[in-house]
Amino acid sequence: MIDYHLHSTYSMDGKMTMEEACIQAIELGLKEIVFTDHVELCWPGNNTPFDINSLSGYLEHIDEVADKYSDKLTIKKGMELGLEPDRLDTLSYIVDTYPVDFIIGSVHVIDGQDPYLRAYYDGKTKEESYIRYYTEILNIIKRFDKFSVLGHLDYVKRYSPFQWDKDDYKIGYDIIDEILKLLIQKGKGIEINTSGYRHISEAPMPHFNIIKRYKELGGKVITIGSDAHTTEHMAFRFDDTIKSLQNMGITSIATFSNMQPSFITL
Structure with missing residues (x-):
């Protein structure tokens, strides 16, 4: 059991300290x-809200x-x-200057708007809002690959104000296919982001x-992360996710050290 997407109070929207997250991880x-x-x-209305x-x-x-919890975790x-797209050089500098084990590459801002906010969808149909999001992802990863996994691929579905439909995952599927091929x-x-289970779709991001x-x-490189910002959401619905992966014939998930993947059997 591993959780590869956690936000502490170092994120503006994080509600748990690192210590609280570690204690909860051990409890779980x-x-x-x-x-x-x-x-x-950059984020709408503020240049560095999450920096x-x-x-x-x-x-x-x-x-x-x-070091403190090394005997348990x-x-x-x-x-x-x-x-x-206009800050890839700065991101490249950050990655090169501050080496880490693992990086999630996520797209949160498109045309100056975050799909988290209602303004992103104004003047767009459901299809247009989804396709614009996927197109931006594809364009960016053609130019930038200093990350380990692509985060919450269909993030746009979680905050869409349009009525959800079980076939929404098919919107923009040809572009999604190109994204997947390029990643490979x-x-x-x-990443399989289990915060999607908290949406009406009852499915992780991206859809299975x-x-x-x-x-x-x-x-072959698949990670599982809860995207937890509070301790209560850590490892959210991981058992269900692992069972679904096994039913698909997926037998391993990835872990990372120094940006290099290794695999553990499910």
């Missing part, structure tokens, strides 16, 4: 966790808790990079059919 019987706090260089104030201090704090260094070509993985397609195309 987790063997390994990664802190993946936000590095978001970790001191990356060196953040990484030093992870070292401290890793493996703790890795990570970050969640907000991928934006670049040796990159995909997208994960199945990644496997069919030859993808």
